[in-house]
Amino acid sequence: MATPSPSASPRSSASTGGWSKKNMYYKTVGDLYLNPKCLRTIIQKECATKKSDETYRKYIERLRGSPFSEEDWKNSCGISSKILETEVNADHLDVTHLICLLENIFPWNISKEVHKDDVDDPVSKRIVQKFSGVKDLRNEFFDCKTAAEDSLKLEIRTALSETMADVEKFYSSRMANDDGGGSGQNDARENIFLDKQCIEDSYSMLASSSSDKQLKQDIKKRVEKVILKEELTSENDKVKRGAVFHQLELTINKGSCNEVHEYTEILKNSEKFVVVEGVAGSGKSTLLTNIILQFFELQPILVETLEQFDHVILFECRERTVKTLSDVVEQLFGDLCSKQGKENVLEAILRLNVLFVIDSFDDVNTDSYRIVKEIIARTWRSGCRVLITTRPHCMNRLKDLLSINDVSFSQYGINPISKLDDQLKFLEKYERFLNEDNHSRGVTESFKSLESELQSFFTEPVNLMLFRHLHKHFPKKMVSWPKSMGVAFDIFRLYRKIAVSKLSTPNFSERENLVDDLFNIIGRAALELLHDNYVTFSEDKYKEIKEECKIKGDSEDAEKIILEVVLKKHLPLSEKGPQYFEFRHKIIQETFAAHYIVERIFAIKDSEKSPINSILDETSKKTCRDGGNPLADASHGSRTSPTHRYPRQPLRETLQYVVQELSRRSPRRFQRHWPELERTLQDTGIVAASDWLDCLRVCADVKLVAEIAADEMLKEDKDVWFVTNGREVATVAAMLRYVQVTRIEVNMRSDDLDLTRWKKLVGRRVGELLLVLSEDKGDEYKARDDLLQPLKESKVKIVHFDGCVGHPDSVTALASKAHEAEVNIRMAVPLDLSELRGKYKKLNVRTRKLPTDACPLPLPDAPAPSLQVDGVDEKFRTAVVHTITLLAPQNKRFATLKLQSKTKLSESELQSTLRDLHAHGIRTMEGDRTRIEILKRSGLINIYIREALPEKVEVIKVAE
Incomplete structure (x- = not known):
């Protein structure tokens, strides 16, 4: 039963008597069976063995082991008997039918030991009784006089709360300990006490074209301020995101092959949940940002179906300033929330068509993980859709979370930018935009001059961007690019060169030493933050890092200059939200942390047996934050030991960069420390083949x-x-x-x-x-x-x-x-x-029409080959006969013959073509008789030529 859209105001509806009662009932009780953690969830759990096309009557009969007589069926199900006799989907049942279904399923599941612990103390029977009690109160509510309505509403609320508490207790083994449980029930209980009037008013504001337009304009201004421009290496080095966005290709894995799609098709499918996975730096966040900009018309709308949404709400999993989904809503709709209450505004939003955009699931902390679960639990039965990005190593955990919540989803991967033309187009967009500000030229020419082996390393947007930075600051050094670097290039060295170039100290070696000292402090801070699962950090932490740098710096502004190279401010969409900081990309943070570890390994004496663990343990002792890492648990590959203060899963990529840098800089040290490195990598979750493949990448x-x-x-x-x-x-x-x-x-x-x-x-x-x-x-x-x-x-x-x-x-x-x-x-x-x-064993040849002066090129005759002629146009007869006869095997036998045309071909011309081929002795092995088949959808034409040639050749149109 669907919740009616609150299109009329409560004042106008109050005088309509029965409708008002019904509307109040929907708002009071509606969440009970709309929420996936209530009645329908129970049905789903109890019907775990039900087949998708099996009616509920057939299922109950299968449970009891014998069919019902018609009289028994009617006595058992009453008014629900007819619908349960034909219905296969609980989504189509209202509360009365759902309760009836439970009454008939519970006894048989108990007898079959589905709930064997429930026999002596049948909580299930009490749950059914309490649901029935709620139903009775509902009926009384509709029949009562106005004076009694308020007391009955309170009784209904109380009964619902008690019932749902029993539900939680009954399913505690599944619902209290998994990612989909407990909290959803609590949220539903809290929803019973929402202010329905405020929800109505919020919905009216959000759905009204004039009010909603103003709300969107306010949000658009903040979006324009916060994410319209991309800051590259400093506050003064910015580009408009829309002007430089490279249209990424997405793939859907089909086992042994990938099906390629344009990014504009990402919302085209019918799945409510869409997951995009991509390796570090592949453009996941940029893709989401671009979609948001398109929604607010800050650049042309190219993504299909985007216009169907009323609002787009962005949530970044690295976020640490919000605790609940209603807090996220408050960031965007602050004024409305202050008037109506954030929980009520959230409830109204969930009745609209909203696209929730969740960025970087792999960065979740305890609070943001709770919000992700809340989004999943509260949107899957609404008109909302959810778009989520993640790195590959967290994909299985995300799948588990979606599966526990009974969510189906489509999964895309981001294709690498492999073609040289596409790599050049990516660079050209930045070059074209920045030339307007008299920036450096020739980055594409420099990239073209690289050997193809080196170009193949630059397949991720982040690497192409770093190439651009290096060319901008050191164009002459691009002529002799060293192959020995192994990967695209050393990110740390790049930023070191940029930082050195920004200092004004005349002595070059002094500048290098100063930068090395400051980068050591920044690297240690990067490691500490990652160790505690922090990708963003507060202004206080920024000041702490800055103060440490100031101690080392000879120049008064040195620390500010260096920090601006590596770090950036992250402005919140909320006007009242706190300011926080982050590295320019998470890869930069991971690389700095890795370099710090490598430098420490070089500084530790060779006699030290476990330098890596010593470094990480020392980091653990220094850190005092518990960043919360919900993805790091034993069931998902992150091992801990008594000596580890926190799970090491957040250091997964950092330690891979340690392997990369240490093996390149000192093969001898790498060999000596490899056993410890291997164990530490395993501690971060690199255990399965897929994990090691990710590491090998x-x-x-x-x-x-x-x-x-x-x-x-x-x-x-x-x-x-x-x-x-x-x-x-x-x-x-x-x-x-x-x-x-x-x-x-x-x-x-x-x-x-x-x-x-x-x-x-x-x-x-x-x-x-x-x-x-x-x-x-x-x-x-x-x-x-x-x-x-x-x-x-x-x-x-x-x-x-x-x-x-x-x-x-x-x-x-x-x-x-x-x-x-x-x-x-x-x-x-x-x-x-x-x-x-x-x-x-099988040869299929496709060709276009051969030139008129082409020589015979007979195909091998055993086994008989198949031939398809593409690009056939209206006047095709002579050209097709010419092509087929030139390619005919010596015995003139084909397995199959096909024609492909983009235009509709004349049937009479096709019949004449077949006759000409027959006259040339051409035959096909397939086909029981001579005829022509035209496949309706694709237009592909099958020509079957047997010995017998009928006077009139059949032309048949067939479905594919």
Whole structure:
């Protein structure tokens, strides 16, 4: 039963008698069965074994072990008998039918020991009785005189509160200890006592076009002030976010391949919850910020369906200034909340179509985690939708949280920016915008001059931005970029150079020493904050860091200059909210912390057995904050020991950067400290194969990490490795130095496949390889023959190939490694494929119409190949017959023949084409008779040619 929209004011409705009572009842009791933690949740728990298409009558009969007679069924269910006989979904049942259903299910679940502890003290029976009591009070409420209404409302509230307390107690094993429980029931109980009049008034304000327009304008001004511009390396180095936003590509994982979508389609699907995962620096927060700017029309609206929302509410999981969802609402609707109460305004908002945007689930603390749970619990049955971002290593925990709350969701991943054209477009936007302010030029030319192997490291927006910073400050040094750096570049060194350049001390070595001293203090602070799960920190903490820096600084303003390079203010959307600080990116904080640890390792004597634990334990003793880390528990991979003051999960990425830097700077020290490093990485949650793969992505050149990742993959029986993006090409290539698996399946766009990394993978692979090289729509005949050439000298065995081929050498390379393979070739130019004879079990060839002067290029005849001619236009008969006959095998037998056209083809022309082909001796193996089939949706045309040619060829339209 849906809650009616409060479109009329309470004053106007008060005189309508019965409607007023009904409306008051909805507002008093409605939350009971609309809240997923009440009646419908109980039904769902009690019907855990019910099939989705099974009616409730059939389900109860299955529980009792025998069917009802019609008389017994009516006696058992009364007025609910008809609807329970046909209904399969509890969402369609009102409170009367739900109570009836419980009355009929509970006894059988007790008898079958579903609630075996409930037999002697049947709390379930009391729950049903209390729900029935609430129902009776409801009926009395509708029948009573006005004078008795207030006392009955109090009785209903009391009864509801007691009933829900029993529900919590009864399901405590599931609801008190999991992520979806307890608090939701408490919230629902509190909602009973909300001021319904204030909710009505708030809804009227929020839903009224004139009032809502003013509210949005007020919020828009704050959004414009806080997030319209992006601060790069200082307060004076800013760009408009909309002007430089790069349109990210998203993928939905389909097992062995990824389905690519534009970011504008992110809300297009019907799922109420959308999760976007992306590695550090992949653009998750930027994506959400861009969507918010579009909603407030601060840049063109491109995201589909965004206009359907009444409001967009941003919540950042690193937030520490709010405790509840109503506090979040108060930040945006402060004036309205001060008049109506924040809880009442929240309740009104949940009746609208609102998009909740939750940024960086991986940064949650105790308070923000509670708010995330509240958003999930209170939105999934409303008209609201939720968009959440996270780093990959927290994806499973987020899935668990959504699953516990019975939430289905769509999951997207952010694609790396792999194509050179896209990398250049990203840089060009900044260059174009900043040139207006006389900033440095030529960053794209500098990037083009890098070798392709180095370009392949810059696949994340944060790395491309750092490249831009380095070019801006040190353009001459870009000419001789050192490959030995291993990763895109050393973030810490970059910021060190920027900081040194900003100081005015004449002596260069003095400037370097001063920056090193200050960065040591900042690095220690970064580690302490991360250790306690702090990504943002207060102004008091900022002043504390500044005071420490001032002690070291010779210049009065040195500490201010240096801090501005590394840190930035984070302005809240609320005008009254406190100001807080953060590093310019979380990666910067993690890198500074990692560098501090590495420097400490270098300073510790070689005799020290456990320097890393000593450093972290020392940090634990110095910190006094408990940042709260709800994701760090034993069930989700973060191990603790009696010597650890706090779980070490927040240091996961930091310690990966320690591995990266220490292995590069001192292989000898790295080898000596690796056993301790490995244990510490495990303490942060890097245990499973997926965790080590994530670590390997950061530390691709660290052999010990690659070896462990490969071993863990084998332990988990993953004898088929999937490669769907550039990151995975690098990690798989690294693991292949140590182990070989049954098969490797590469399924990705050819433009995303870096040739240097691909050569490493192919060169190290021994065994089966499935290779699918896709192209963007419209570029299906774009050949990447350079990707096939490395096959010649390899030890791979091609068992499946799907891609575009444009050179005879590529055919030779493919034929040299194919073995009983399924081969799907798109011919960019006319090619002789005879070398594939005996190398395939199935051959599918796609081609465009061949030139009129093309020579015969018969396909291999055994097994019979399939042929599809693309790009067929209206006057196609001669060209199609010419193409098919030139490619016909010696025996003129095809397995199948297909035509693809974007325009509607004449049936008579199709019939004439078939007759011409038949006259040339062309036949197909498939098809029981000669005919033409046109697939209705795709327009693909199947031509079946058998020996018998009817006088009139059938043309049949079929569904796909």
